[in-house]
Amino acid sequence: xxxxxxxxxxxxxxxxxxASLNCTYSDRGSQSFFWYRQYSGKSPELIMSIxxxxxxxxxxxxxxxxxxxxxxxxxxxxxxxxxSATYLCAVTxxxxxxTFGIGTKLQVIP
Amino acid sequence: xxxxxxxxxxxxxxxxxxxxxxxxxxxxxxxxxWYRQDPGLGLRLIYFSYDVKMKxxxxxxxxxxxxxxxxERFSLILESASTNQTSMYLCASRGGEVRAxxxxxxxxxxx
Numbered sequence: 001x002x003x004x005x006x007x008x009x010x011x012x013x014x015x016x017x018x019a020s021l022n023c024t025y026s027d028r029g030s031q032s033f034f035w036y037r038q039y040s041g042k043s044p045e046l047i048m049s050i051x052x053x054x055x056x057x058x059x060x061x062x063x064x065x066x067x068x069x070x071x072x073x074x075x076x077x078x079x080x081x082x083x084s085a086t087y088l089c090a091v092t093x094x095x096x097x098x099t100f101g102i103g104t105k106l107q108v109i110p
Numbered sequence: 111x112x113x114x115x116x117x118x119x120x121x122x123x124x125x126x127x128x129x130x131x132x133x134x135x136x137x138x139x140x141x142x143x144w145y146r147q148d149p150g151l152g153l154r155l156i157y158f159s160y161d162v163k164m165k166x167x168x169x170x171x172x173x174x175x176x177x178x179x180x181x182e183r184f185s186l187i188l189e190s191a192s193t194n195q196t197s198m199y200l201c202a203s204r205g206g207e208v209r210a211x212x213x214x215x216x217x218x219x220x221x
Contacts, residue, residue, distance in 0.1 A: 032208050043200060043212040096141045096160055098210050102152035
């Protein structure tokens with residue numbers, strides 16, 4: 001079992017819709033959870049971090065964490081074509097090691 | 111702003127060469143990481159370091175080594191480059207604020 005699992009997609013949503021991205025992780029001791037966005041040919045950039053169970057909202061983005069189910073999600077409301085990118089889930093474990101999922105490619109169709 | 115700088119944006123090396131990839135960060139971060147990114151495989155951790163002269167193997171350390179003689183610099187070494195090491199290499203650093211900052215990436219081609 002991979003440490004951090006994501007569906008590689010592509011996930012296609014129409015402009016203005018809600019995009020829902022999911023991630024599961026295997027290490028129950030994981031402390032910190034992140035969502036990065038990566039445009040083609042560019043480095044990943046952080047868009048959301050979450051450390052405790054529940055929801056965290058920032059603008060059009062909402063991160064959700066359920067430690068009991070070992071599940072993290074990212075919701076993007078009012079999706080825009082500029083949101084088209086690969087979204088990487090990352091989890092921090094022992095020795096501050098940061099492990100990434102394979103990434104989900106999101107396509108927002110105008 | 112935090113800056114993580116990788117020494118080269120593009121690099122072409124011959125099979126068997128010893129290759130050095132350098133990464134420098136300017137925020138006094140304790141933790142530094144080297145990843146490689148390949149289509150369909152995502153970001154895979156090669157090595158990381160949580161302090162000067164300290165290193166830990168990641169998920170795919172074979173064929174690589176690292177050096178961290180100073181806190182701000184973390185070097186990735188390909189002892190004898192092979193074509194299967196052609197990839198995008200990303201360095202990241204992380205401090206007390208928890209999030210990781212990435213360099214711009216080095217696209218290495220081994221011919």
